[in-house]
Amino acid sequence: AQSVTQLGSHVSVSEGALVLLRCNYSSSVPPYLFWYVQYPNQGLQLLLKYTSAATLVKGINGFEAEFKKSETSFHLTKPSAHMRDAAEYFCAVSASGYSTLTFGKGTMLLVSP
Amino acid sequence: KAGVTQTPRYLIKTRGQQVTLSCSPISGHRSVSWYQQTPGQGLQFLFEYFSETQRNKGNFPGRFSGRQFSNSRSEMNVSTLELGDSALYLCASSNGQGSSTDTQYFGPGTRLTVL
Numbered sequence: 001a002q003s004v005t006q007l008g009s010h011v012s013v014s015e016g017a018l019v020l021l022r023c024n025y026s027s028s029v030p031p032y033l034f035w036y037v038q039y040p041n042q043g044l045q046l047l048l049k050y051t052s053a054a055t056l057v058k059g060i061n062g063f064e065a066e067f068k069k070s071e072t073s074f075h076l077t078k079p080s081a082h083m084r085d086a087a088e089y090f091c092a093v094s095a096s097g098y099s100t101l102t103f104g105k106g107t108m109l110l111v112s113p
Numbered sequence: 114k115a116g117v118t119q120t121p122r123y124l125i126k127t128r129g130q131q132v133t134l135s136c137s138p139i140s141g142h143r144s145v146s147w148y149q150q151t152p153g154q155g156l157q158f159l160f161e162y163f164s165e166t167q168r169n170k171g172n173f174p175g176r177f178s179g180r181q182f183s184n185s186r187s188e189m190n191v192s193t194l195e196l197g198d199s200a201l202y203l204c205a206s207s208n209g210q211g212s213s214t215d216t217q218y219f220g221p222g223t224r225l226t227v228l
Contacts, residue, residue, distance in 0.1 A: 036219070043117070043203055043219035051213035090156065100146060100169050101205075101217060103156035 002027045002093045006104035019078040023091030033074040034092040086111045117220035125226045131192040134223045136204030144209025145187040150201040163209045199227045
């Protein structure tokens with residue numbers, strides 16, 4: 001079974017500051033890991049995914065995440081926040097490409113000018 | 114290439130009624146998954162269909178059902194609606210082959226309100 005824990009239901013940063021959203025996972029098999037973003041009244045948009053290739057994964061909109069097996073973590077970062085990054089971010093895990101996604105509770109990113 | 118589409122976008126029903134939601138996947142995708150999103154429970158997996166067969170099922174009561182047609186379009190049905198069924202229902206499509214390149218792409222969702 002897989003599970004995901006996202007630390008912090010809300011994260012506030014200033015525009016231009018570093019964004020760090022934390023995700024820890026539990027999986028009995030090598031996982032596939034994902035970050036999705038959800039803007040108000042919209043569905044989920046894939047930011048990036050890890051599928052056992054490079055441990056540092058680059059995604060869209062300047063986001064990246066690093067897979068750390070020893071820490072069972074897959075934290076999402078962006079060097080400089082922009083107002084348009086304000087949204088809810090979800091970390092998800094699956095056991096393989098066939099498997100369903102198990103999501104964390106989400107982290108709302110607030111960006112102030 | 115057109116994305117995942119869901120209809121209707123908004124729906125209001127009363128307790129005891131039943132409802133059918135529709136999802137059209139990305140062209141060429143054969144897998145459709147459904148998720149329920151609520152403020153309290155977050156995103157929860159309902160079921161997945163691949164080539165007209167239910168391949169995976171989440172932990173939801175039998176009032177929740179689905180099907181998939183030969184063109185990969187999918188519908189989910191909820192019978193005897195309860196207040197707690199109010200949620201955003203998201204559909205996701207993928208090619209369903211299980212490779213590392215396989216990714217679930219989500220539609221905009223259907224917002225169901227049960228009064």
